[in-house]
Amino acid sequence: MSSPDFSAGRELRTQGARIAGVVSCVPSRQVDNDYFLERFDASAVRDVVKMIGVNRRRWADAQTSTGDLCRKAGEKLLAGLGWQADSIDALIFVSQTPDYRLPGTAFVLQAEMGLPSACLAFDINLGCSGYPQALWLGMNLIQTGAAKRVLLAVGDTISKIIDPTDRSTTLLFGDAGTMTALEASESEAAAHFIIGADGKGVRNLIVPSGGFKSYDAAGDERMAGKSPQCLFMDGGEVFNFTLNAVPKLVSRTLDIAGRDKDTYEAFLFHQANLFMLKHLAKKAGLPAERVPTNIGDYGNTSCASIPLLMTTELKHRLKEETLQLGMFGFGVGYSWASAALAVGPLTIVDTIET
Numbered sequence: 001m002s003s004p005d006f007s008a009g010r011e012l013r014t015q016g017a018r019i020a021g022v023v024s025c026v027p028s029r030q031v032d033n034d035y036f037l038e039r040f041d042a043s044a045v046r047d048v049v050k051m052i053g054v055n056r057r058r059w060a061d062a063q064t065s066t067g068d069l070c071r072k073a074g075e076k077l078l079a080g081l082g083w084q085a086d087s088i089d090a091l092i093f094v095s096q097t098p099d100y101r102l103p104g105t106a107f108v109l110q111a112e113m114g115l116p117s118a119c120l121a122f123d124i125n126l127g128c129s130g131y132p133q134a135l136w137l138g139m140n141l142i143q144t145g146a147a148k149r150v151l152l153a154v155g156d157t158i159s160k161i162i163d164p165t166d167r168s169t170t171l172l173f174g175d176a177g178t179m180t181a182l183e184a185s186e187s188e189a190a191a192h193f194i195i196g197a198d199g200k201g202v203r204n205l206i207v208p209s210g211g212f213k214s215y216d217a218a219g220d221e222r223m224a225g226k227s228p229q230c231l232f233m234d235g236g237e238v239f240n241f242t243l244n245a246v247p248k249l250v251s252r253t254l255d256i257a258g259r260d261k262d263t264y265e266a267f268l269f270h271q272a273n274l275f276m277l278k279h280l281a282k283k284a285g286l287p288a289e290r291v292p293t294n295i296g297d298y299g300n301t302s303c304a305s306i307p308l309l310m311t312t313e314l315k316h317r318l319k320e321e322t323l324q325l326g327m328f329g330f331g332v333g334y335s336w337a338s339a340a341l342a343v344g345p346l347t348i349v350d351t352i353e354t
Contacts, residue, residue, distance in 0.1 A: 009196020053274025057174030057299030069177025080348030089147035128331025130303030174299030201334030
């Protein structure tokens, strides 16, 4: 399958909402690359690491779920903001590794965090593009008057669905859960978004089994010898899609926001892999010093990667300054989403461990 033709997607705008705080929670277990030397040849590990740029990643234990990580981040967030649980109007959980097939993890979090019964609560099945899409949806709830305070629980524990014998995925992914607080703010400048999808990429990043539809693995020669219960990634196809789509997404996002790239303090990309990130920044004409990365320390954390960048690489600046940020998520689906908005100063921006 060749890379699809790219259309920037639906262009959207919200106003009257701001990010009040962000907290990320990562597992305490750190897995260094030496861990894989018992399973893979040292030269093979070295070759993969050179491409993906991951030196270590955090993996959750068997008892810790994505919901658990998001809940701990949320508890720290509410305490830091001084918000009472009964003041929350909506909770949106964005993940591809929910606690259960049903009910939704948003309901679990609503109960565990003591949120009121009038609080909207629902799950969204999104991966790499999930954070900008969650921001747009949460800010829309505020703009329409449906909510004044919204929590975005965004995270994944991809380590639970990777094949330990597949070095292309087992070395790449890490786990993290995040919680972002949004609130009404009449003086806040407009936020601009682009959201798009191309379902022709479904089979290139997929867990074939575990749902309620049979997948013809026998008809897909790429699945030979692979477990349908685990994440399958056609790295070449995903790479081609990304290099075709994302630079155009960056350009169009800057256009609709009406700001030159020199006026942005940082461009936050989904942390897909380091080789890809360097190519994207170069192809989009962005200065490398304003494209922060943390994939070396945390791996690819799926939908959590952008907020995790905020709480690690921009933590101190976001506490003190207002930063103009561009955010770009892309991957599974295929799907892509961007945001251009001002963020900060934040009451709380932090990274914690389980």
